[in-house]
Amino acid sequence: MPRSVVSLICGLVILTGNACGAAGSPPPTPGGTLVVAIGAEPDALNVYLARVAESLLVANRTLPRLAREVVTPAGRQDPFEPELARAWSFQDGGLTLKIDLQEGARWSDGQPVTCEDLVFTLRAQTDPAVAWRGASIKRHIRAIDCPDPRTALVRFTKTYPGQFMDANDLHILPRSLKALPFDKWRGADWAKLLPAAGPFRVAAVRPGQEIVLEKNPAYWTKGRPYLDKVVLRVVPDPTGRVTGLLSGEFDVVETISPGDARRAAGQMGVTILRRPDWAYSYLGWNTLDPAAWKDYRRQREEACAAARQTPCLDDPVALAALRRSRPHPLFGDARVRRALTLAIDRQTIVDSVLAGEGEVPASPLLAGLPEHDPQAEPLPFDPAQAKALLRAAGLADGDGDGTLERNGRACAFDLLVQAGNAPRRGAAILIQQNLAAVGCAVRLVPVENSAFYPTLAQRGMDAWIGGWRASLRVDMTEMLHASACAAEGNNYGCWSESEADRLASAARDTTDDAARRAAWRRWEKIFLQEQPYTLLFRPTLLSGVRERVKGIVTQEPGDALHGIENWWLAPGPARP
Amino acid sequence: MARPWSGEAVILRLLARSGSAGVTLFVVLALAFVLLHLAPGDPLGLADDPRITPGDRERLREAWGLDRPLHSQFASFFLRALTLDLGVSLRFGRPVVEVLAGALLPSLLLAGTALALAWGLGVVFGTLAGLFPRGAAGFLVHRLLPGLDALPPFWLGLLGIWLFSWKLGWLPSSHMTAAGEDLRLADLATRLILPVLTIALPGAAPFARHHAAALARELGSAHITTARALGLKPWRIALFHAGRPALLPSFALLGLALPTLAGGTAVVEVVFAWPGLGRVQQEALLARDLPLALGGLLLSGGLVIAGGLLAEGLAALADPRHRRSGR
Numbered sequence: 001m002p003r004s005v006v007s008l009i010c011g012l013v014i015l016t017g018n019a020c021g022a023a024g025s026p027p028p029t030p031g032g033t034l035v036v037a038i039g040a041e042p043d044a045l046n047v048y049l050a051r052v053a054e055s056l057l058v059a060n061r062t063l064p065r066l067a068r069e070v071v072t073p074a075g076r077q078d079p080f081e082p083e084l085a086r087a088w089s090f091q092d093g094g095l096t097l098k099i100d101l102q103e104g105a106r107w108s109d110g111q112p113v114t115c116e117d118l119v120f121t122l123r124a125q126t127d128p129a130v131a132w133r134g135a136s137i138k139r140h141i142r143a144i145d146c147p148d149p150r151t152a153l154v155r156f157t158k159t160y161p162g163q164f165m166d167a168n169d170l171h172i173l174p175r176s177l178k179a180l181p182f183d184k185w186r187g188a189d190w191a192k193l194l195p196a197a198g199p200f201r202v203a204a205v206r207p208g209q210e211i212v213l214e215k216n217p218a219y220w221t222k223g224r225p226y227l228d229k230v231v232l233r234v235v236p237d238p239t240g241r242v243t244g245l246l247s248g249e250f251d252v253v254e255t256i257s258p259g260d261a262r263r264a265a266g267q268m269g270v271t272i273l274r275r276p277d278w279a280y281s282y283l284g285w286n287t288l289d290p291a292a293w294k295d296y297r298r299q300r301e302e303a304c305a306a307a308r309q310t311p312c313l314d315d316p317v318a319l320a321a322l323r324r325s326r327p328h329p330l331f332g333d334a335r336v337r338r339a340l341t342l343a344i345d346r347q348t349i350v351d352s353v354l355a356g357e358g359e360v361p362a363s364p365l366l367a368g369l370p371e372h373d374p375q376a377e378p379l380p381f382d383p384a385q386a387k388a389l390l391r392a393a394g395l396a397d398g399d400g401d402g403t404l405e406r407n408g409r410a411c412a413f414d415l416l417v418q419a420g421n422a423p424r425r426g427a428a429i430l431i432q433q434n435l436a437a438v439g440c441a442v443r444l445v446p447v448e449n450s451a452f453y454p455t456l457a458q459r460g461m462d463a464w465i466g467g468w469r470a471s472l473r474v475d476m477t478e479m480l481h482a483s484a485c486a487a488e489g490n491n492y493g494c495w496s497e498s499e500a501d502r503l504a505s506a507a508r509d510t511t512d513d514a515a516r517r518a519a520w521r522r523w524e525k526i527f528l529q530e531q532p533y534t535l536l537f538r539p540t541l542l543s544g545v546r547e548r549v550k551g552i553v554t555q556e557p558g559d560a561l562h563g564i565e566n567w568w569l570a571p572g573p574a575r576p
Numbered sequence: 577m578a579r580p581w582s583g584e585a586v587i588l589r590l591l592a593r594s595g596s597a598g599v600t601l602f603v604v605l606a607l608a609f610v611l612l613h614l615a616p617g618d619p620l621g622l623a624d625d626p627r628i629t630p631g632d633r634e635r636l637r638e639a640w641g642l643d644r645p646l647h648s649q650f651a652s653f654f655l656r657a658l659t660l661d662l663g664v665s666l667r668f669g670r671p672v673v674e675v676l677a678g679a680l681l682p683s684l685l686l687a688g689t690a691l692a693l694a695w696g697l698g699v700v701f702g703t704l705a706g707l708f709p710r711g712a713a714g715f716l717v718h719r720l721l722p723g724l725d726a727l728p729p730f731w732l733g734l735l736g737i738w739l740f741s742w743k744l745g746w747l748p749s750s751h752m753t754a755a756g757e758d759l760r761l762a763d764l765a766t767r768l769i770l771p772v773l774t775i776a777l778p779g780a781a782p783f784a785r786h787h788a789a790a791l792a793r794e795l796g797s798a799h800i801t802t803a804r805a806l807g808l809k810p811w812r813i814a815l816f817h818a819g820r821p822a823l824l825p826s827f828a829l830l831g832l833a834l835p836t837l838a839g840g841t842a843v844v845e846v847v848f849a850w851p852g853l854g855r856v857q858q859e860a861l862l863a864r865d866l867p868l869a870l871g872g873l874l875l876s877g878g879l880v881i882a883g884g885l886l887a888e889g890l891a892a893l894a895d896p897r898h899r900r901s902g903r
Binding site: 041051204235236243 | 615638640664666668670671675678679682730734738741742745748749750751752753755756846847848849850851852855859862863864
């Protein structure tokens, strides 16, 4: 049998949860150095100062978390795997979360991991000098009490779904950092300051080149990790990462493009691992007339100036009235949005732009979560139905120029797309072709990446291709709710539907699991009907792994090195 | 009539040039500061992070000093820069001075070696082409090297990686050190070969072309005719009497190429995962890291000035006419 076929089969076996050749295979071999190629340099070993996603690759190996968030393809009721928290339960009618910490958990400086570390971490997370961008997640946590070193009582100000998720967010820091004032944290030498309690500790940082992690002898699970060292090599060039994987210079390439994956998969000794991404790309429709928003903001700022009101917050009542009185001439109509979704061949976008490595999502809620209705299907690609729906909405080609019109307004609009995002740029070109076929002219407007979202915040666009990272905490009020239409909110298209808003608010606040699921499923139905966004694709994340790396069971979306403490290297030379 | 050569005059002239260059640097820095702030976008990348509430956004801007008026931000940046405190990099989370200092040496090593090799190869090939314009050297200087110079550096680099690292397995493809190991000189030397050749081979083309032309010009001049009449050996004439003044254009070119030491090799640094200044500055701009971008500009501006002064000094050494004051 050709080696490439063996590679493919082994890859599939790994993905289904069994190590390749598990039956009769040798036991794990401790030792060895795993070399991982990553695309960007982590910016901070202290995760609360980090902006770059790669920093989590280090923090997940070195700092403990209470539990690990996981979503398997089949879905599960409890999305947590215990880590530092051995067990947890709610008391006082849900206002107190009792956490039992692992026995024997220690920092690499010899100090035990105790409840005091959790108390200190909460202080760091919420201190303005640290300026952690997720600080608001902790707004409902009043305090953490420590009846004994191994027990923590997290006190909440109210009960709500996702309390454990909020308590679990993010890594635990050692209380020994108390000695360094928070305002001195930025720019501190964390390689020296930060002890580890995860399976690895930082051995060396070579800026611009690599971070070397070594086995942490203080790790609480005996006999783990198997690997002696993990070297995270920074390789900014994607071709360099793939070439290094093929030549055996790297054992793992954390993220690989679909095109490179196809090239690498044909080579001996390389397996491509797939994991679903939590992020998706969508085509957003502005439901509010851009001119109306401009007028409203000017009036609002004049009113604020007259009243000397700073900051100049939006007026929710005025905004709601504006949505009713001055909708977007095209996309304020749900029939038009639905028709344009039907006219876009999203599967072809996945096939051509992502080389088939992705899916067309039906809903912004993660598939596999109980809140998501597994029966929900994305709207089909049906240009004939799209044309009929546009006709029903009053759009017709009155002047015979090939473009539809309604009330003197042509179905012609600008589509904003991030200049530096190749998949979305590719999708925009296909969308332009699809919509031209039903009589709508699209002008593509590339916008520089860092200016993209600030441009959306100005609300001057007709439509845009954006992205959103879904989470285990389902809360669409941040994105598609009347309250998020304000200038600083993330509802850029200002879509609002009274029943959907009511359901989203109720589902966000209720602790009744069944009621919450039912509410979100009804919300999903309205989303599908209304199409405030046309969901384009959710990519599959790909990693390249050499076959000598064993013990990979599953891969989680946010972490290509998930479960690395159980990985081991088959004996033999690193290079093929 | 020109005054005789005076070392003091050269030093005074170089000092005067440094002063005017310092003013230019200040103006460039101020313009860059304003332009970077005027460019659309958010240095903290807050706009696309849905977890951040409007209140948190204000708090973060305040924590990074981005809420203050522009002139106040520039004044504090400039005053701190005088004490070599350039702030903390938003992208790398470390002091800017530390980030730049860490990247400077790898850049100088890579670009300096490549530039020296490019100049050396250019002068050797140029001398041969100047002496034998119709031979293989002429073909090399006027056809082959310009062809290489026309290739994009990333393509040449990837070609080298594909051939020498992957197919032949002779040379490492990236980084300054082996994975997880400290710096070793022998290892570093092998890791320099591919990136240095990627820069130096095409980079030798202009040196060779200018040196060949200058040498041909010098060989036809009156003082060379006199030297021949005096019976001096042809190799001595070619190397010293014509060769030395013919170096002037290549020195001028060297001066112009010196800014590449300060980040001009970004593409090659990315392809070979070389931790140099070019890569750092590229990342700073992409991440809207204002402290690092301005710090990088200050450093590269300083190096450009130093490069210009060095080139002028070298020219003075090579040609006595340049040593005279007032020129």
